[in-house]
Amino acid sequence: MALIAMITGFLLILIGLYGALSNRNILRMIVAFSVANTGVNMVLVAVGYMKGRTAPILDEAVPAAEAASRIIDPVPQALVLTAIVIGVGVTALMLAYAYKLYEKKGSLDISEHTELKW
């Protein structure tokens, strides 16, 4: 399961990067990066997965004394949560840029915005 998740994650990263590099439409580029970010998150979760263990929530089901042997490592999940939040922020900023770029030139084609060297 973890292997499938990891392979899927890497595939998504490659698809996302390919999409970002091969598309000239700004919105498509942003969507492609979102796909890649999702792939990264899947890889993070897959690496942190430990077979046969439970979620890292300490309650009646998992007493603190048994936590070390029964729960999965919570660090990768914390990383994923943080990465998702940061990804949302960057995506929002890129969308704001897309909006401003469209306002400026009336086009979402990145080749229309080449006043500086690309």
Added chain:
Amino acid sequence: MVSPIYLIAGALGGAFFLGMLRDQWRTASYLVTLAVLALTSWLAADWAWALATGATGAVEITTAGTPPPFAVNLRLGIAEAALVLLINLTGLLSALYLRDTMFRQGRRAMAVLLIFIMALCGIVMTRDLFNLFVFFELVVISTGGLVLLSRDGRSLAAGFKFLIASQVVSILMLVGIIFAYHATGSLNLDSMAANAAPLLKGGALAFFLIFIAVIAELKVFPANGWALDIYESAHPAFSALVSAGTGSATLFAVDKLLMIGGAPWMTVASAIGIVSFVGANLFALAQRNDRRLLGYSSVAQIGLVLLVAGQKDILGEQYLFVAGGVLLAHAVGKAGLYWLSGLVTGRDLPAWAALRGQPLMLFAFASFIAVLIGLPPFPGFYAKWELVHTLAGEGRLLLLGLLLFGALLEAGYLFRWFGYAIKREQPPEPVAPSFYKRLVIGAAVVAAWALAWLWGELSPHDNLLLATPLLFALLFLPLEWLPAKLKNALAIGGLVAWFWLSYQAYDPLQLIFGAIILIGGALVLLASFQEKGRRLGFYPSAMLMYAGLAMLIVAEDAFTFFAAWESLTIGSYFLILRGRESEPHALSYLVFSLGGAFLIFAGFALASGGNPDFMLDALQQLTGPLVGCVFLLLAIGFMTKRAAIGLHIWLPGAHAEAETDVSPMVSGILLKAGLFGLFLMLMQLGRQSLWGGDLTHVLAWIGAPLAAPGASRPRTGRREALLAGREGSWVGWRSDVVALGGLAHLPEQRRQPEELDRHVLAGGVLGSDGCEPRGEVVAPAGHVELPGPHTVGREGAPVAVVAEGLERRARVAPPPVPLQGL
């Protein structure tokens, strides 16, 4: 002391507080922003002072009340404190500079600025790998916002391009981080460093991804297109922050990663650094837009610091001194130049001629350029001295050569730019009148000179800023408002007084050169009494040259000698640049002179075997195959200043265009520096050969056979050009032939200045001013009489006669004529 966590919490709290204010309360919002940045700057300064004076040690901040690796921890040592102080001060000054823009954009822009500064501090202080990623992403997001402060419409595309690049970097870094965690079981950088083996074996790809991601964040050459667009199109205050703040913080992040990577990755860092330094400087040569040029220069300087980081293992205790010197010089110089660019309306390089009516801003421009290049007395000079000697000591000669080549390129395009500002036509657009911008630029100038003093104090060598001749030269800066005649009298008095105070300690060689430089200099300055007005810039330049010359002849160690050499080079460059159409000739002079200076530098470094405290006397003990190389490097360096054939290209134009009283200074005094160096070198190294050839014979051959072109083809019809050609061919080079030939035929053993009769020295030196060489050489083992007034040589070899003959023939047809006497 206040906990350093408030460096993070203060800025974060300030940004949240700004969010609660009303949009209309712009003054209050701006004051809050300034207050927060002032407080964090004070906090950083307080810690930096306490750590530097030893009042406290490095402090660990555990954020969740739990030690690492169970929670994120931050650290503040002396390096971190210096960097957060730099970042916060740059942020505070940029906020002042951005006053109008901030008022226009409102509190949101101010909050983003605070987050940006906070995130940079976080990158510096954090010891957690994932936390490092988070702070990097905060820098990316806030950069995306602050790029839009610019009124330049192109900044939109630049910002979007930056975000695209950052997304790729982010993906690489996250994947690297999770696998690095998988390999080591920790995200704490210190734990990872202690347990680096599994990471660098099985998890090598993970470390590679992290390392490449952070290197990409550094924007090194050639992966830097998006960064250059930011530098070019963003507001100059923000470009200053990116160059000084983001660059410094990211470099520190690389340093932390190298702690894990160890020696193999230091080699990679060095390779990337030197490629970036040379490559970016090469590309900068072709730039015409000032901010893009500064962008390339930033990339180059960051490459240089990366190179230093890669040499951490061999620099040892000097690492912080060297890396700090280069990094702080870059930060202050680059931020200053970006801020200065905000005063100039045009974006092409000649548009900086607008600064010509602003002496203080021109002084700032010159100071920032000198800081960036690493000229004395600025920190980069001390740092490069240590770095080059360490490289030479470890036999890393390729790196040494590339480093000096890159530095020469950098000096070339920066001084070409300065030449435009001085000599090109002033554009009609005036310089921006903002008081705040001038205040910020002034603060950067003060910081540059304060760093010069500080690095001089930290250096194991003498503090150059406290050397009396240099101080005397700098004294003319605040006296610029005085009339030229008064300053001229002061300058003459200073030269004569210094000779009077020093001459009793001079040996014969120093006495002759001291008389030429100091008394001769005073005599030449008598002609300057005819000048009227204030003659702005003349006396600081001239006295800088004389200060360098005065220090040169008494230098006992290689460091002082080289510092004096560079000082006189820069002073004379400014003098030559004052001429009528002297811009290309002054640049040519500077490039040749600095190129020669770097060869001398390399020669000393090779000779010292890595000892930065190398004494000039120790050249006498030099043996082995290295001596020939050292001889060659020093000889070419000195002959460049002497304008020997092939290295003389700068001379005719510089003479032709120089001011009337500058021309004799160059001809009669400045060129003697090269001759002094050659004397010194020949006395210390004696006769040397390389690949079977006698190098002293080669030296003697260089002057006379090619005397004709200088005399017969002056570039212009001006009398000065004619005189320059005349000097170059008939007088100047003859002195080389005579002096060098004479010295080449000294006994095989090396000499001390006291062993030479002062008459032969005077003859050789003054030969270029019309005197014929004559005299005798007193050898330690006996007395060698010289047969006649035109002969100098151990066996009565008629060197001077041959030289005279060659000169005569050269007027008709270029030789080759065999030098039988040699």
